[in-house]
Every structure is written in structure tokens, then in C-alpha cells.
Amino acid sequence: MLLRFRVANVRSLRDEQELSFVASEGSEREQAAARGLALSDGSLLPVHTVVGVFGANASGKSNVIAALKNMKHAVMRSYADWTSYDGIPRDEFALDPKAAAETSLYEADFVLGDGVRWTYGFELGARRIEAEWLYAYPKGRRQVWFDRDAGREKPFDFPGDRLHDRTRLARTTRQDALLLTRAANDGHEQLTPVFDWFKNNLWDVTPETERTQREDYTAVNLLRNEDFRRRAEELLRVADLGIAEVEVEQTSSGRPVVRLIHAGGGERTALDWSAESWGTRSWFALIGPLLLALDSGAVLLIDELDASLHPRFAAEVIRLFQAPWVNPKGAQLIFTGHDPSLLRTPGGGRLLEPGQLWLTEKDERGATELSSVADWEPTDEEDLMASYLAGSFGAVPKVSEGQIGRRLVRTDDLAQMEAEEG
Structure with missing residues (x-):
């Protein structure tokens, strides 16, 4: 299961942003709505099977999905495909000239079928992999499997000698390819399961x-x-x-x-x-x-879930992933949407808890900020749909009633005045 995803300098996601499936600790109601994930250290971690990303048009919702797809593509294809590019293909933030000289960050925190939690990430430069790392937590403590830093004389470090074929992997991994991709292409016994997690997850549907x-x-x-x-x-x-x-x-x-x-x-x-x-x-x-x-x-990505589906259908998709008897293997759904009715059941209850609702909003630089409704600490009785529409959490279009019509009329009047003066 996917626990967290971090990204920076990818499309409108200029600064580091994090999307999390882990239930908020402060709410018993939210903990109860999550799925208990058994970890290899014997602990039980409450993890959501659904998160939804809402926000105004052009606020960056789809870029969260795109960033996840980018990470999967990099893991799957960096070794075979990237030699054909003039440099490493990136989607860095376009509205700041400084962004091109900075790295693009991707990191995923996930749990494999044996209950071991892994953290894998990398930073892409214009022409080389600037950093790459893989950590495991079999007993709750972090084990560094490998750490890569292109700025060092010896870029690869393998603390603890846990990884087999270290010398060969370090020697044969190109500077513009990920070590994880290189290893999996050779069927590396230890690293292929991590590679396979990306291969078998992050399926996208638009x-x-x-x-x-x-x-x-x-x-x-x-x-x-x-x-x-x-x-x-x-x-x-x-x-x-x-x-x-x-x-x-x-x-x-x-x-x-x-x-x-x-x-x-x-x-x-x-x-x-x-x-x-x-x-x-x-x-x-x-x-x-x-x-x-x-x-x-698997982890399924659906961009604009409510774009071509009636809200009732969209709600049923969410319920399929929420119900343990329908979803015994813990499949997860990440979706983006506009329709606030997905925040409320027909009976007035909550379809999603605050920690499952994520909002995108652009700042004055045009950069997307991603935040959880749980950060606003709504009460258990609060109507999330009403609060969202009222702008209590932000992430709604800043357009007053009739504003678009008035601007059209003003534009027509100005055009007529310019024509008369001409």
C-alpha cells in the first residue's frame, strides 16, 4: 500500500508537497475509517484506501496525478529510454527561471506484501541523476540499502553491505539512469520486488x-x-x-x-x-x-473522476475501495474532482473523512500548494461540503456571483468605445 508521496519542482508543484494516505492521529473517527495495515515490526498502521484532491480549475489537481505518473515512468523506463533524450526529460516548474537549474524531487513511501515498509526516491537534474536512495524498515528502524549523490567522488554508497552485486551495479549504472531500473532490468533478486511495486501500481485513468x-x-x-x-x-x-x-x-x-x-x-x-x-x-x-x-x-489514479460520471456513480467508485468486503486486498484510489457533492452522502453524512480530502490552491507565483482538510481540524459534526463551498478551507474559485458576466459586459463596452474612437 502507498503511504506517502513527496514531490517538488514538477509542473506547478514548485515547492515540496506531500500527499499522505496515513490517517490523522488526532481523530478516532478517522482512525476507524482507515484500514489497519500490519507492518513487519508488529505494529498496525491506519491507512486510507481513498484520497481525493479537490480545488479550483487550473489549481494543480491534475499535476498531482501527473507527478505520480512521472515517477512510475522514470522507474520503468529510465534505463531503456533516456539515452534517446538530449538530457533527462523533466517537467520542472515553468514560471520561475531558477527552477531549470534545480532538481526535481520524487519520493514514495510504501509497504510490500510482506509488511516491510520501503522509502524510495530520487532527484533529477538536467543531465544526470543527482541523488537516489532506498531505505527499508523491517523492524521499525531505517536501514539504508543504498544512497547516491552525484556530487561525491564515489556517487554510490551501500552501508551495511545488504545489497548484492554492489560493485557491478555502481559500475554499470549510467549517470542518466536510475540504479533501481538498471538492477531490475538484470532481474536483481533483492531490488526487483521494489521495482515491481511501481510496475504493478499507479495505474492512471483519465x-x-x-x-x-x-x-x-x-x-x-x-x-x-x-x-x-x-x-x-x-x-x-x-x-x-x-x-x-x-x-x-x-x-x-x-x-x-x-x-x-x-x-x-x-x-x-x-x-x-x-x-x-x-x-x-x-x-x-x-x-x-x-x-x-x-x-x-493496486493503486489506481483517476483524474477528474466526476467529469463524465454522474455523482452517484463517482460516489459508488469511492465506496468500492472503502468497503473491506469488496476490497480485501487493500487497493487504493487517488482521484481528482470538482463536484463538492462527493463530500457528503445522500443522508447528510461524510463520504470521506478530513484526512482523505486534499486541496490544491495556487499562490501568487502560480505554484500549487497541497494541503489536507485535516489541517483545519474540523469537528466531527461539521458539514465538510458546506464548509468547502463557503471557502472555509480555501481552494475554491475566487469569483463572486455575476462577476464573469459583468466582465464580459465591460469588455464589450470597452471594445465599442475603442471602435468609436478609432
Whole structure:
């Protein structure tokens, strides 16, 4: 499970920012909402399975997701791909000329299946890896597996001699490639499990893009796996779309043809896929990644969860990850959204606790600041949706009622005056 993610100098995330899944210690209610994660040292750590990132348009929400994707891509591809670039590909903060000369930081804190907590991170320079580190906590205390600093005469340090093949790894790792990537490409027995965590996690879904591929993925699994079909059809039914079942046919072109069977008035009708609504197709396309993440215990990233889904569907996605009986393997969801109704259940309760709600807001430099609603210490009785809309936590558009209309009228008046004067 993912515990924390740190990032700096990536897109609008200029200064160091941290996103955490670990439940706040001060709230018994929040601790109860979290999942107890058994660590190898015998302790139990309360970890959330869902966090949501909210904020105004262009406040940097999507950049949090992008930074996580960047880290995964670096781990997966630095050894094979980065030789083709003129320097290391980076997304440094664009609004400050000094940022190009500074490193971009990525660090993830996570727990593998054996309960051992790991911290892995690196700093990217323009042409080389400036720093890289890997720590383990098998008994609660930090073990340094390796530490890399490009400014030293010998960049790599391996305290404790825990790592095998140290000399070869240090000799064969290029200055523009990560040691973790290099080791995994050779099947290094000790480091491959850490590499595999990135390989098998941080899957991203953007509702408006790559929908066709996700539709095909869902359809292919309907053909191949009867248990997947049973659960997928149930998810379509509970979404109240009037769908009774799904027909899938494999064609000679390789792309499956999907028809949803609609039941109504005692009749069953199979609609052509192109006749289905955007919302129905978006929900169908999301089912495949959702079930895959739940089955494997992966971390799923969904940018703009509420962009093409009804708030009820979006809330159900959150509930799937929250419910232990549906999510026994501890899969996690990080999503961004706009719709404040996701902060409240129809009955007026909380869908998410304060420590699960993260807010993005840009400062005067155009840099994103990421903060948790838990930092504001709301009471257990506080309506988080009402407080958010009232601006109590910040991170809402600073636009007064009618302001946009007045500016349009003023712009038109100025344009008319300039035309008359001309």
C-alpha cells in the first residue's frame, strides 16, 4: 500500500508537497475509517484506501496525478529510454527561471506484501541523476540499502553491505539512469520486488482519454473470465442504467463488439454500442480498471473522476475501495474532482473523512500548494461540503456571483468605445 508521496519542482508543484494516505492521529473517527495495515515490526498502521484532491480549475489537481505518473515512468523506463533524450526529460516548474537549474524531487513511501515498509526516491537534474536512495524498515528502524549523490567522488554508497552485486551495479549504472531500473532490468533478486511495486501500481485513468482502449479491455475480460462477467454485469445493474446483461462478440478485426441488453416494459432490447450514452460508456470503460485494481490490490489514479460520471456513480467508485468486503486486498484510489457533492452522502453524512480530502490552491507565483482538510481540524459534526463551498478551507474559485458576466459586459463596452474612437 502507498503511504506517502513527496514531490517538488514538477509542473506547478514548485515547492515540496506531500500527499499522505496515513490517517490523522488526532481523530478516532478517522482512525476507524482507515484500514489497519500490519507492518513487519508488529505494529498496525491506519491507512486510507481513498484520497481525493479537490480545488479550483487550473489549481494543480491534475499535476498531482501527473507527478505520480512521472515517477512510475522514470522507474520503468529510465534505463531503456533516456539515452534517446538530449538530457533527462523533466517537467520542472515553468514560471520561475531558477527552477531549470534545480532538481526535481520524487519520493514514495510504501509497504510490500510482506509488511516491510520501503522509502524510495530520487532527484533529477538536467543531465544526470543527482541523488537516489532506498531505505527499508523491517523492524521499525531505517536501514539504508543504498544512497547516491552525484556530487561525491564515489556517487554510490551501500552501508551495511545488504545489497548484492554492489560493485557491478555502481559500475554499470549510467549517470542518466536510475540504479533501481538498471538492477531490475538484470532481474536483481533483492531490488526487483521494489521495482515491481511501481510496475504493478499507479495505474492512471483519465475519463476523457483512452476510453476506447478501456472499453476494449473491459469487453475482452467479459469474454475471458466468467467471474469478471458476473461482477461487471452486477456493477452495470446497480448503476440503474436499465441494463439486464451484456453481449460481447469477438470479431475478425480483433476488436470486440459490445451490446448492452436493456430491459423495460417487459421487453429486452439490444442497443448498438454507438447509441449508448456517454455516461453509460464511461461507466462501462471504468469497470475493467476498477475490478483489476481491486483484484490485485493496486493503486489506481483517476483524474477528474466526476467529469463524465454522474455523482452517484463517482460516489459508488469511492465506496468500492472503502468497503473491506469488496476490497480485501487493500487497493487504493487517488482521484481528482470538482463536484463538492462527493463530500457528503445522500443522508447528510461524510463520504470521506478530513484526512482523505486534499486541496490544491495556487499562490501568487502560480505554484500549487497541497494541503489536507485535516489541517483545519474540523469537528466531527461539521458539514465538510458546506464548509468547502463557503471557502472555509480555501481552494475554491475566487469569483463572486455575476462577476464573469459583468466582465464580459465591460469588455464589450470597452471594445465599442475603442471602435468609436478609432
